Amino acid sequence: MIESVRPPTLFRLAVDLVIFTMRDERLQVLLVERGKEPFLGRAALPGGFVRLPEDLDATATRELEEETGLEGRDLHLEQLRCYAREGRDPRGAIASVAYLAIAPNLPTPVAGTDAARAMWVPVLGDKVDRSLAFDHAAILRDGLDRARAKLESMPIAASFCGAAFTISELRRVYEAVWGVRVDAPNFYRKVTKIEGFIEETGELQSLPAGRPAKLYRRGPATILQPPMLRPGRSSGT
Incomplete structure (x- = not known):
């Protein structure tokens, strides 16, 4: 008996963008309000379809600029993962490659193309808005996990x-991104022992109360060794 062979599924290809920054000492993610169906009026991550002959990186940069007005060429966009679960998009078989960026001093976005509005939205601890369109809540969760891990191994918090x-x-940057309180004395011991992470400037900052605080600047390190592990984690986990 010859078994029937199911034909391969042909996916349309899209990108979605998880962009984090710090505003008002809080970690915030870039969202848009969808201006058309499906999910008209719902919040979503910015993104859109690949247009040949552009590649994935070019699509990510273009969609960020078209939907939010942010200059994608100024960001380090890295691929997070691909999402191709059946039923993730009501329009059919659509796979999305998600990109991640975490950067300081990002400006207020301006909506364009099919986005009715673009805005920075605070990330509240481990709570992710499950009302996001498509499977964007899951993508945002994965992006948040990756961003938190990057702060453990790279000196980007100083940026x-x-x-x-x-x-x-x-x-406070670590607390905002990790979503937890960090013990101050333990944090001080860790950051000052990591070679090249931060350097003293030789200057002091006056405080409303108590002794002046030492000022630091970012050092030359590109990798934190040992890593800055989140509270509750150890080098063996």
């Missing part, structure tokens, strides 16, 4: 501070 910053200001 969200000024040219000179205190240890307390750096700690």
Whole structure:
């Protein structure tokens, strides 16, 4: 008996973008309000379909600029993963390659093309808005996990501070991205022991109360060794 062979599924290809920044000392994600069906009026991650002959990276840059007005060429966009679960998009078999970026000083977005509105929305701890269109809640969750892991192994947290910053200001960046409180003395010991992470400027910042705080700047390290592990994690997990 010859078994029937199911023909291969032909997917349309799209990209979605998980863009994080810090605003008002809070981690915020870039969302758009959809201006057309499906999910008219619902919040979603910015993104859209690949248009040949452009490649995935070019599509990600174009969609970010078209839907939000942000200059994608100024960001380090990295691929997060591909999503191709059946039923993820009511329009049919559509696979999406998600991109991630986490960067400081990103401006207020301006909606365009099929987005009715573009906005920065605070990320509240581990809570992800499940009302997002398509499977974007799951994509946002994966992007948040990746962003938190990047702060463990890379010195990007210092980029969200000024040219000179205190240890307390750096700690607040970690707390905002990780969504947890960080023990101040333990944090101080860790960051000052990582070679090349931060460097003293030799200057002090006056505080409303207590002794002036030392000011630091970002050091030359590109990898944190040992890593800055989140509370509750250990090098063996």
